[in-house]
Amino acid sequence: MIHTIDCKGLKCPQPVINTKKYFDSINQGEACVIVDNEVAKNNISKFAESNGFKWKVTEENGLYNITITKENCGCQVMDFTKKFTIVISTDKLGEGDDTLGANLMKSYLFALSENDNIPTDIIFLNGGVKLTTEGSPCIESIQKLKDRGVNILSCGTCLDFYGLKEKLLIGEISNMYTIVELMNKAENTIKL
Numbered sequence: 001m002i003h004t005i006d007c008k009g010l011k012c013p014q015p016v017i018n019t020k021k022y023f024d025s026i027n028q029g030e031a032c033v034i035v036d037n038e039v040a041k042n043n044i045s046k047f048a049e050s051n052g053f054k055w056k057v058t059e060e061n062g063l064y065n066i067t068i069t070k071e072n073c074g075c076q077v078m079d080f081t082k083k084f085t086i087v088i089s090t091d092k093l094g095e096g097d098d099t100l101g102a103n104l105m106k107s108y109l110f111a112l113s114e115n116d117n118i119p120t121d122i123i124f125l126n127g128g129v130k131l132t133t134e135g136s137p138c139i140e141s142i143q144k145l146k147d148r149g150v151n152i153l154s155c156g157t158c159l160d161f162y163g164l165k166e167k168l169l170i171g172e173i174s175n176m177y178t179i180v181e182l183m184n185k186a187e188n189t190i191k192l
Contacts, residue, residue: 003031004084007040008063012014015040015109016047019068023051028072035064044068067164085186086112088128091136094190105131108192109141113148119190121151121182123174128192129158142170155179 005022007015019033033044041064042055048055054069092101093108101129109131112118123143124132129140132154146152152171157164183189 001028002067005031005033006133007044008034008036008154009108010035010040012039012043013107013114016043017111017114019044020046022170023053023068023070024116026070028070029071030067033066033068036062036067038064040064041066050156063088068103083120083186084190085121085123087123087125087132087189087191089182089191090123090127091130092127102137105192106137107164108143109138109145113141118148118150120186121153124152124154124171125179126155127161127162128153129164129168132168132170133159133164134169136169138144139169146170151182153179153182 003022005018007018009111010018015033015035022031033126035041035044044066045055048066048068051070054071056067058065058067077131088105090101091100091105093104094101122142132142132152136142142152153174154168154171156165156173156175159168165173
């Protein structure tokens, strides 16, 4: 019997995450992912293709059924041992509309918290410190990353500037010297 992954009504990136979790849990097998929009269909198809799975899409009554087959290929497990640091200097991702940017940042941090490859450290600077304080829509994802061992640091000068030091909910208050040391020791640094 084919396993069904019902992702109708779910926003990006949840359909891909649900699909990935299922296929990570099995060595081989087949599942039908059901989505209700073309973006989700495309994202699930790209996920299947990038993992070397067989897949096909059918459309029925406005729903997309993506049948994915994972065969036991004896593939090597990817090495995620390289240390990297992410520096987040804003509470929005990208340039343009602020509401869209805030939604993209929330989605990014959620997807990162669900990913196999997580950073060693996440450093929040400037407006990025707003993500670690009261009222942040990203606290749950950042907490999950912290629970998985990610070092969460917020710039103390930045928290003071925005009047948020007393509202810090997650991670530690840091200073520029420590931040520079962490960035210099990282094998790779990603800046958002």
